[in-house]
Amino acid sequence: MEELVNYQNILLQNIQKEWKRYLFEDLHTDERLLGIKGLRGVGKTTLLLQYLLKALEKGDKGLFVTAEHPYFYQHSFFDLASLWVSYGGNLLLIDEIHKYPNWSRELKLIYDGFPGLQVIFTSSSALDLYQGEADLSRRLDVQVLHGLSFREYLSLNGFGHFEPVTLETITLDSTQISSEIINQLEQHILPIFKSYLASGYFPFSNELKKDRIPQRLIQILNTVLESDLSMVEGYSAANVTKIKNLLGVIAESVPFEPNISKLAEKMHLGRNTINIYLKNLEDAKILNLLFEKVKGISQLQKPAKIYFENSNFLFAFQHSPSIGTIRETFMLNQLRNSGQLVGSSKKGDFKVDESMIIEVGGRNKDYSQIKEAENAFLAIDDLEIGFGNKIPLWLFGFLY
Known part of the structure; x- marks a missing residue:
């Protein structure tokens, strides 16, 4: 004792x-x-x-x-x-x-x-x-306990203390909310947001030099795969190797739109085994699986898209990930971490709680893709202050 x-x-x-x-x-x-x-x-x-x-x-x-x-x-x-x-x-x-x-x-x-x-x-x-x-x-x-929200990242790094904002509040008046936050900051928010997307999801980000963070993230991934999943699921070294191979295939083209049959054939595994591995990787917070349905997902149902759980993992695998992938990964991560139910949508990138459509893009993104959808919003990167149904992407980082 x-x-x-x-x-x-x-x-x-x-x-x-x-x-x-x-x-x-x-x-x-x-x-x-x-x-x-x-x-x-x-x-x-x-x-x-x-x-x-x-x-x-x-x-x-x-x-x-x-x-x-x-x-x-x-x-x-x-x-x-x-x-x-x-x-x-x-x-x-x-x-x-x-x-x-x-x-x-x-x-x-x-x-x-x-x-x-x-x-x-x-x-x-x-x-x-x-x-x-x-x-x-x-x-x-x-x-x-999820990784840092963008709101928490600002607080941890001394940029200011801010209260969480609900999704309903953000969609009702993003102009006022984003303006109030911008006015409290002594620096431009967009460069800080870019830093968060690359290396700010974990609290240790303010203790390590930036060039060491990708190595630390790879260590986390390896420990989860080689230690946690082995203990929790009883996976052998051979199972872990197969899961790493699967993760490598996904990393080459995220967001990954899986063809489970071809993936199973390529990896010499059964379809059900692939789906179980994907579910284990999602449970371990390495992947985010996006399904067409928001509710009632079966363990063996094929996901519509596969994302990494957070945008920092993208930078651990690739030096310069696709900006579109970074944006979508962040959006899905922050929505789910704040308790929202999210599915895929043909009218936009994400369907939230069966009642809201969100399309993610850059400053030049227009309403063409969501013009036929009700209760639809654009989440725009490189935008400081929102207006109308155009909401700054960074503002979704204040949901928790």
């Missing part, structure tokens, strides 16, 4: 105390068992430690551990929880829970055995927290 407390104290001494992710104020802290999923590098560990600091200030007795700690070579989660409760502990924070075998069964035992103990844990995005060995669905609440 002493080594765990010492480890926690070292981490707390170096934690970022002032700036916090969007989810910090929205954590479901009234839940006894809470899981936080997210892509590597988005700040899950920092979020746990910041919550621990807040809890300690209130007088709670909390302990932070990581499932990778050598302590768990000889002890179980249940052993630790039992010991911590005997010390008067009422809060247990567990990082990287997917690294621990039988995690779900032990969480159930802890939940049932220690009603006065709150447990909050983080996991890989690839992990389905409701499909463990034990039935946690009645006990567990799950939240997702």
Whole structure:
């Protein structure tokens, strides 16, 4: 126990105390068992430690551990929880829970055995927290921590603090909203937005030199593929190699419009296997699959288009990605991260919640493609202030 407390104290001494992710104020802290999923590098560990600091200030007795700690070579989660409760502990924070075998069964035992103990844990995005060995669905609440929104990127880098804006508000009056934001900034917003699209999705972007960020992103991708998916899905080295090959094919021409049969033949895999791999890559927050339907998607349904999850990944694979792909990738990412249901549309690029059409383009994009559509909008890059149904693309980065 002493080594765990010492480890926690070292981490707390170096934690970022002032700036916090969007989810910090929205954590479901009234839940006894809470899981936080997210892509590597988005700040899950920092979020746990910041919550621990807040809890300690209130007088709670909390302990932070990581499932990778050598302590768990000889002890179980249940052993630790039992010991911590005997010390008067009422809060247990567990990082990287997917690294621990039988995690779900032990969480159930802890939940049932220690009603006065709150447990909050983080996991890989690839992990389905409701499909463990034990039935946690009645006990567990799950939240997702996404990468930085453009709004958060501005705040993290000292450009100013801004509140989130709803999609309805943006579409009703983008002129006033964009004008107010522009007036608060001391710099032009478009160069900052370009920097965000290339390397600003992860909080570590303000700590690394820009030329090192693509390497860090490749490391994240490799770790997710070689470690997380292997642990979560039980994939062998051969499976991981096939998934990397699939990702390489997609990277050559995103947004990728898949022909599943040809793809399966080229990779010597079955159609269902390809679809399962794509679903796993989406769960792991590496890809975004866009379907024609907004709701009721089957796991084995063919996606209309395949995007990378965020625009930074595009720059990790290519030095100069297509500007059109960058714009669409950003739009889909920010819409979905803010909770919108998004599908493909023949009248525009995206259909949102079955009621809105959004076409994405550059400054010269006109209304011709969406002129027959109702409730349709243009998301325009290289535009500072919106007017009418033309909304600056960057403004969609304020949705969360």
